[in-house]
Ligand SMILES: Nc1ncnc2c1ncn2[C@@H]1O[C@H](COP(=O)(O)OP(=O)(O)OP(=O)(O)O)[C@@H](O)[C@H]1O
């Protein structure tokens with residue numbers, strides 16, 4: 171039982187990394203980007219393939235990050251320079267990536283059994299598998315959250331946030347809004363791919379289908395976190411996302427534990443998100459909270 | 469000559485049922501240091517005019533020259549480095565998720581290279597606090613409050629401060645007091661006048677407030693149906709009375 175909870179929480183932290191990436195697009199840039207559905211498995215398959223080829227698992231993570239960022243730059247280019255709406259940009263990216271992910275993997279799935287992963291490396295110091303995964307998850311989440319907060323409070327970060335918050339104001343203040351959006355896309359998709367690389371190593375395999383539902387998990391994490399912790403400051407909002415991701419994972423695993431068929435889990439994920447959105451919308455209507463309603467924009 | 473507009477034509481949605489000929493033949497020059505009030509009924513194209521100058525909209529015909537450069541060949545972002553703007557809608561000029569000091573920090577670097585340095589430095593905070601204290605609205609104690617919690621008037625004052633922080637070559641004000649209560653509107657108008665006088669700030673101010681247009685500014689322009697129907701300056705402007713200006717509005721109605 172303790173093991174199940176521990177494993178659930180550690181996975182929650184690894185998913186939190188992905189949710190932070192989603193947060194950058196949805197909350198900071200205010201663009202409904204679905205690329206995550208393609209860049210998350212991209213990160214997983216790039217890492218798996220690199221590890222299978224004998225590269226260091228850490229180098230594999232760096233390669234995934236780079237692959238995600240390049241995809242993000244491409245997505246940003248489609249959206250800003252080719253003027254393709256955000257939603258469609260995401261659909262194009264995730265569709266195109268499906269074929270690319272298949273090619274990278276060379277097979278529908280790869281197992282990392284017996285290969286050296288970051289988890290197996292950590293286990294030479296920490297005996298328990300779940301504790302190792304938990305330490306990895308917390309460390310990576312912490313580092314990424316801190317770096318992101320520092321970035322978002324830098325001159326460049328302010329310009330990026332202003333672009334998402336009010337484009338008229340951003341242009342009036344001579345901010346290069348297109349470049350800011352491309353940077354946001356790159357950052358978001360890089361982080362999401364990195365999360366894919368970590369989870370593939372944690373699961374010990376990668377397959378091309380593992381991206382399905384990524385956006386649902388990301389949005390559910392953001393909204394649950396925001397409902398529970400609030401958004402009074404930037405740091406708090408990001409902590410809320412992490413917290414939301416962990417809670418969401420625990421809820422889903424609890425549903426599985428109750429004996430739900432794993433094959434139905436995506437359905438339950440979608441239902442949980444629908445309920446959270448509905449509840450969020452209702453309370454938002456009631457206290458007419460500041461800020462935009464999620465339902466309206468997605 | 470700081471700004472030249474020559475035979476500007478602008479039609480929205482041409483060749484559709486929604487076709488609107490906004491500016492039909494507009495020509496006027498702005499000298500450095502002028503403070504021009506622009507009057508005109510709703511929908512005559514005043515906001516469109518300011519957007520053309522800022523490069524946000526492009527004219528169908530005509531030339532616009534700003535600081536000796538062709539505006540049509542420049543991006544809105546390049547132009548923004550030398551142009552400060554306050555908009556009709558108080559929400560347009562500030563980013564509501566960002567704090568007061570973060571908004572000011574962005575404005576304080578308008579046109580400069582942005583880096584990965586800290587967005588709001590310690591020194592900048594002190595400067596912002598002083599600048600806000602001068603306004604007397606108590607905003608200096610709320611530097612880290614998100615702009616979204618401010619009232620429309622407070623946001624408009626903040627936008628005006630942001631627009632003038634970097635001493636732009638040209639200041640464009642679009643009915644910047646329209647959404648404000650009479651008292652705040654008065655404060656903002658006087659603040660505008662003070663800034664303009666202090667720095668000899670070249671300013672175009674669109675307004676529906678005839679009293680303000682008469683009281684402030686060195687020149688008054690009346691737009692109607694995409695043309696200038698009155699252009700008053702110097703002593704003539706000083707001796708202008710409200711009835712004369714109102715008569716200009718009524719003339720328009722006669723023509724329609
Ligand atoms: N982007 C646009 N697309 C189509 N029509 C537009 C657009 N912008 C403005 N118009 C039309 O052009 C005309 C002039 O608009 P503009 O906003 O410049 O008027 P205004 O003089 O600023 O009016 P107000 O005093 O009400 O602010 C209006 O009829 C408006 O409907």
Ligand SMILES: [Mg+2]
Pocket residue numbers: 514515516556642
């Ligand atoms: Mg207008």
